Amino acid sequence: MSTDVHFVVPSGIDDPARPSGGNVYDRRLAAELARLGRLVLLHRVGAADRGALARLLAGLPRGATVLVDGLIGSVAGDELAAESERLRLAVLLHMPLGQAEPDTAAGEARALGAARVTIAASRWTRQWVLAHYGLERSRVAVALPGTDPGPLAVGGPSGRELLCVAAVTPGKGHATLVAALAAIADLDWRCTCVGALDLDPEHVRRLRVALEEAGLGDRVDLLGPLVGDRLERVRTQADLVVSASRHEAFGMALAEGVARGLPVVATDVGGTPEALGCGSATASPGLLVPPDDPAALAAGLRRWLTDSNLRGRLRSAAARRRDTLATWQDTAQQVAAALDAASR
CATH class of the missing domain: 3.40.50.2000 (Glycogen Phosphorylase B;)
Structure with missing residues (x-):
């Protein structure tokens, strides 16, 4: 079983003016997967550029493991469905779009249904998509965001x-x-x-x-x-x-x-x-x-x-x-396990 991972991420993942949680998660995940011995091939795609996503997926070899950031994948149900038999598709879902924007729910459900596994970034997200999208429980995994260690804050007496x-x-x-x-x-x-x-x-x-x-x-x-x-x-x-x-x-x-x-x-x-x-x-x-x-x-x-x-x-x-929070190594191990399960 190949451990290569084609990771489709937003084009602005490295933009310092866009330090979103999703971008941080994607960058740290890619780095930690590499430390686990995975060959991670990053593909940057505009979130709304479904044509670029379709061309990218069509050019990947049969049987490739492809992890698609939810910002891109959740709105690309047709593109994912077209390649669902040929590729081992997974969607990394930071936030279900359908929860905040109900008009997008049907399309997001189709996109996640085309993936072999949805990797939710929280247990709440997993429960939400299971309740609303009719996915099989075995096809929705969880990989909590990690945290970086930092010095213990002292805090002022007034808390101001x-x-x-x-x-x-x-x-x-x-x-x-x-x-x-x-x-x-x-x-x-x-x-x-x-x-x-x-x-x-x-x-x-x-x-x-x-x-x-x-x-x-x-x-x-x-x-x-x-x-x-x-x-x-x-x-x-x-x-x-x-x-x-x-x-x-x-x-x-x-x-x-x-x-x-x-x-x-x-x-x-x-x-x-x-x-x-x-x-x-x-x-x-x-x-x-x-x-x-x-x-x-x-x-x-x-x-x-x-x-x-x-x-x-x-x-x-x-x-x-602070001593019980997940690390980014924990996150990568959970994602790796989900991808391996989806590749069998």
């Missing part, structure tokens, strides 16, 4: 430094976050937002207006995308990771924060509880609130900022949780 790591788009809930921050303007805090600012310029403009109208222009920084050491420096200065996301398959930015001992206040959506370790033997390192509810998010942040005992408990829980 808030950090949000997410592209500034409507789906990530920044409007809810701004409204929540306005409701706790009487408290001492600062919020740093890290993430792409050019995906929806009009949304960013409206956020900036809302910040100025709320008198928060000097307390909330929209820094744009940061990677590597620059992002690490921002994390070392943070006390709390906050997320107001409306849809989240896992929450890699939350897990990366917890990996440094940072507690979390986040919306209870998708796989976010999974990222925090809710339901495990240890206490959760964060507070979960309903999505699209500025008052609930404000209440969670107010609890964090005003209750020193709560801050201590959540920091201790985060320090314990």
